[in-house]
Amino acid sequence: MKQKDLISPGRRQLLKGGAAMAVSVAGLGAMSAQAAECSGDKPPHFDEIVDVLVIGSGFAGMSAALQAKEAGASVMVIDKMPVFGGNSTINGGAMAVAGSKLQAKEGIKDSVDTMVADMLKAGRGMNDVEMLKLVCNGTAESCQWLEAYGVEWKPFVQHFGGHSLPRVLQTVQSSGAGIIRPLIKAAKQHGIEMRNQTKLESFVKDPAGRVIGVQVRDGYYFPQERTGKMRLIGARKGVIMATGGFSRDLEYRQMQQPELNGDLDSTNHPGATSEALKQMMLIGANPIHLDQIQLGPWASPDEKGFGTASQFNTIATYPSGIVVDVRTGERFFNELADRKARADAIMTRRDDQGNPVYPVGFTNAKGAAQAQTLEWGLKYKVIQKADTLEELAALYQIPAKALKAQVARWNDAVKAGEDKEFGRPMQKAMALEEGPWYGVRMWPKVHYCMGGVKVNTQSQVLHLVSNEPIDGLYAAGEATGGIHGASRLGACAVAEGVVTGRNAGRICAASAAIELKQA
């Protein structure tokens, strides 16, 4: 019990005296569970007990669960939503990997240090470097671990914005579901208990301050707060929080960033809210970078949520096209900059009244060849097709002459191998020679929370006051804060989720089990 160090000699006397022994750090939400603690000599009786309890079933949660199971622990995964997978199933399924076999095949020389440097640059130096190294160092091996569970990658490496070179693998499905589904299937095969509509209500701690389980609402119907039956689930080895971010929690995100109001859409599923984060904070978890909230710069105002454009722009427009201001027909930023730089640049495009003037990104048929959402985007008119640049200009009311001049300048830059205007990396740059053209209007959407609870490289949640682990409590993935600093690079959420989830699962499963009583 490292937290004991905080207790003064005088207090320690009191603790030894007995009465205070029963008191523990309690969250508002833990009234009933805490009642048992407070009585001192009656530890709670749990309705169910496992070794490792994982909360959340996205990349981090499923990776933690399988890794803990591999290590021999009994494991339960709970998720408050009716479907498993959280945001991870609607994510693009792209994973940044430093030193993949595909990179080697394409002759791309990458290293963990290079990936760390890229992420540190995007993070504006605010990153937790030790955690960052842990993530980058684990990508290549985790990529193989995923393959062993049946994950399949497209046979080429992509170059995402902010990365200094191509290092992004993507599932053949172009979706995180290509990772989540095999992991869930494996979890069920291996006897991991999977419980949906089961919501964390509060933590249960023992008199020494160790997290020994949680109170949940069993049969919870999101978002009806008071649904479900209260139950206590005990965790002999620990609780792993893989509870994601709060991009869809409008009230809470606006407290930190008032301008991220309801006018801005989000790419996230409705369950991306803040209550699990808050429960951790109530028992002393140290919140880091809560106001660092990422906008996805590849989204379109012409559809809801992640949609078809996010994928299309990521795989086509950004690496193989350009983005212009419709008023001038000219580029105005490095299309392969990190997400923050791109989103900030796009959001400067406003009229005199401050209303958005949506920029247009476009590429041609060659640039769009690998974009699986092209067809759907066209169907819903989010992506529009034009045979000539004149037609494209007319579609979006761009000055045609200026647009053609811009394309010519871009093609010259590609030939020269250098983007003198905006410094875009040109390794995979493509000249825009001929139509048909595909265009998309663009405006950022709230996408990811860089902030979360502080953890150490053992994935233990650290206490605000002592900076020592809160015993029995682990966290992984988007629920943690500090790895990405001010801006997460694309494809690094899958990397983070899988690597830190596995790390938490492995370490939690290897920890000593405590004895708990069943009801």
Add this chain to the structure above:
Amino acid sequence: MKQKDLISPGRRQLLKGGAAMAVSVAGLGAMSAQAAECSGDKPPHFDEIVDVLVIGSGFAGMSAALQAKEAGASVMVIDKMPVFGGNSTINGGAMAVAGSKLQAKEGIKDSVDTMVADMLKAGRGMNDVEMLKLVCNGTAESCQWLEAYGVEWKPFVQHFGGHSLPRVLQTVQSSGAGIIRPLIKAAKQHGIEMRNQTKLESFVKDPAGRVIGVQVRDGYYFPQERTGKMRLIGARKGVIMATGGFSRDLEYRQMQQPELNGDLDSTNHPGATSEALKQMMLIGANPIHLDQIQLGPWASPDEKGFGTASQFNTIATYPSGIVVDVRTGERFFNELADRKARADAIMTRRDDQGNPVYPVGFTNAKGAAQAQTLEWGLKYKVIQKADTLEELAALYQIPAKALKAQVARWNDAVKAGEDKEFGRPMQKAMALEEGPWYGVRMWPKVHYCMGGVKVNTQSQVLHLVSNEPIDGLYAAGEATGGIHGASRLGACAVAEGVVTGRNAGRICAASAAIELKQA
């Protein structure tokens, strides 16, 4: 008890049952005090009891205390340090006031809306607008309130960076001591208990969750953590947290901003640490913008702390001079931009190895006429004098020809009334016609925490989960978060401290008193 709304019907039953009734939200640091609570039927006996307990004795704390006393409450102020006043006594004593008599006298048309707009712009839109309005709206009247306690202002208005017009008053002492000393004197005259070396250890709450007092270390010797005797102080009406920021808490500030490491000096007194903030967070206070930490762009690497340069640059170099890169002799930013913009600009000046290349700010005798720290700065060689520009160039190894050309360009801009290069506001700009010249090397220092706990316009600390007030707990000044967003404008800390301190004092004193038991 608004927080009750959070408790489910099921839990409410438990609460009614009695046993759970005794449990309250407890911080790690509250073990002994909480022990009494946990036993349920034995409320703590306090060593001393007052109506209003104020923690911290800077601008916010002293303003809260006096305002509460004016309202008829019994008041105690505690401060952990041996001397009262915290950072406020070493601050520059400058207060931004919208609509002061001095502005009227100088024909400057200002308004609360204009001040709000300036602060919102500097804050990058991250500000809590309601709190911002409260502060700006209170400045003119608070300025008179301070005068009534004996505060004296210089007879002219200054133009600080980021403000769109001159609105800054400054004490005749050029120091916050010019405010703090009269307030402390008045506090003692009016029977406010002033206790130094008395450190907040933890909060005491009643079974309903209301803050009813604090546990302190009486006779505490900063920074020896376990010194002092534990005592319980009760507060019938409430506890007002005026505990400032954490700029000198190297470990904690680096968790949020790793680059603000020990290489960077701070202008703050050593007591500017994080433990009071953490105690609030442990009982559910909602932390806002903790990673928004301000660097003072007017500091010099040639002295420790706030020193003589901060004052000199603020009153002389920045409004009446220019700042140049020593390698080029050229200006590189708007010297009247907000602090973040200036500090960020200065910190880009580095050599190939990333080491600082300190820029030099300078003005002439006319520009330095009102700078009271000039003499001391010269004495300690922080400020250096040169009779000619050639001499100034030689002193700092600036290319002389380039420097002279820059001064000529600057003088042209002043004549034209427009700074086309960097958009500096020119209302009080001064041509640099003749020597002697006074130069200072510049490098930012950690200065102010924009982040802190979320409060409402009643200065009540809001709970993370319910967003309702934590009963009995108020906060004011730098301890709160959100008012300034991403960057506080100069002279707005005094404004915030005095206005929100008075607000908290008035409202706390007017609240209903609860009965407490004395030991």
